[in-house]
Amino acid sequence: MTAVTLTRNQPRGHYGFRTLATAEWLKLRATRSTWWTLLVFAAGMIGLAVLVLSHQHWASMNAADRATFDPTNDSFAGLAIGQLAVGVLAVLAITSEFSSGLIRATFAAAPRRPLVLAAKTAVVGAVALVAGEILAFATFAVGEAALSTPAPHATLAQPGVLRAVLMAGAYPALVAFIGLGLGALIRHTAGAISALVGVLFVLPLLLVPMGTSIQNSVGQFMPMIIAENSLSAVKAVPHSLSPGVGFVMLCAYAAPALAIGGWALARRDA
Numbered sequence: 001m002t003a004v005t006l007t008r009n010q011p012r013g014h015y016g017f018r019t020l021a022t023a024e025w026l027k028l029r030a031t032r033s034t035w036w037t038l039l040v041f042a043a044g045m046i047g048l049a050v051l052v053l054s055h056q057h058w059a060s061m062n063a064a065d066r067a068t069f070d071p072t073n074d075s076f077a078g079l080a081i082g083q084l085a086v087g088v089l090a091v092l093a094i095t096s097e098f099s100s101g102l103i104r105a106t107f108a109a110a111p112r113r114p115l116v117l118a119a120k121t122a123v124v125g126a127v128a129l130v131a132g133e134i135l136a137f138a139t140f141a142v143g144e145a146a147l148s149t150p151a152p153h154a155t156l157a158q159p160g161v162l163r164a165v166l167m168a169g170a171y172p173a174l175v176a177f178i179g180l181g182l183g184a185l186i187r188h189t190a191g192a193i194s195a196l197v198g199v200l201f202v203l204p205l206l207l208v209p210m211g212t213s214i215q216n217s218v219g220q221f222m223p224m225i226i227a228e229n230s231l232s233a234v235k236a237v238p239h240s241l242s243p244g245v246g247f248v249m250l251c252a253y254a255a256p257a258l259a260i261g262g263w264a265l266a267r268r269d270a
Contacts, residue, residue: 015110020119028093028123037089038131041172044081045135049143052077058151072154072161072233075143076168079227082135086128086172087196090179093124095189113265121180121258128176133169140165160233163243167230174250175200175223181257185264199253200224215239226250 028034052074061069094117097103110116144153156162179196186192204222207215216239219225226246229237241249 015112015115017115017119017122020110020116021122024093024119024123027097028127031092031096033092033096034089034127037085037092038127041082041085041089041131042135044085045076045078045139046142048078048081049075049139050146053143054146054148056147056151058148069152070154070232071144071147071152072140072164073228073231075140075154076136076164076231078139079168079171079231080224082132083172083175083200083227084197086132087175087179087200088193090124090128090176091183091189091192091196093120094180094183095187095192098187099189114262117180117184117258117262117265121177124176124180125173128173129170132172133166136165136169139168154233158233164231164233167227167243167247170247171227171230171250174254177254178223178257181254181259181261184258184261187264221249223250223253 053071056069056071056074058066058069094103097106106116107113140154140156147153154161156165175196178199179192182195182199183189183192186195200223204219204224207219207222210218220240225237225240226249229240230243230246240246
């Protein structure tokens with residue numbers, strides 16, 4: 001599909017970023033797994049928000065629980081599922097081409113491999129960010145609607161709430177960048193997804209046997225802990241980075257993953 005789409009526009013080897021991005025968008029849109037993973041993303045985010053907030057029993061909470069009750073954070077309980085769905089989408093955006101052999105046609109038509117990865121990154125990132133932000137605001141609205149009175153409801157005008165909602169939409173896009181970099185490096189769907197699961201879920205678990213001090217000092221740099229604190233609007237998670245620093249740290253995960261993936265694409269045979 002890539003070679004056919006590109007040759008309609010320009011001579012081989014002279015494709016610009018816009019042409020490559022258009023081709024990547026056509027491929028992503030035409031792939032059935034794209035829509036399935038986005039459906040899982042939406043169902044996980046909205047479904048768990050309704051499940052969690054509809055079962056909050058304000059009347060039976062003690063004073064300490066009421067003081068730390070955070071309906072904004074609870075609205076995004078499904079982000080654990082959502083981030084994995086978007087990460088899988090990003091992995092498949094590149095590993096499926098390697099498994100099918102289509103990547104050879106892509107590189108034959110567009111020999112500048114880093115530019116191909118840049119186009120994939122832009123398209124996948126844009127889809128993940130747009131879908132993430134739409135679902136973040138929708139999830140917040142549905143969650144607040146599911147929360148019954150007399151429990152306190154959150155509004156976007158309250159301190160920290162808008163930041164948490166925006167971060168809930170941006171976080172999956174950063175996870176998608178990590179997944180895309182791992183996919184470009186590993187080139188195997190199962191292996192890249194396993195590596196992504198390891199970064200998101202397994203690394204924090206490895207810190208558990210190492211004691212509280214190691215968990216507190218090292219754990220604050222783990223993506224899941226960063227996300228958890230960024231989504232809190234009432235009380236900061238102990239021993240964690242501030243939302244601003246956490247966002248920079250997440251970018252520091254994504255940038256090297258893409259850089260190493262681009263280096264692997266340029267150095268290794270298709």
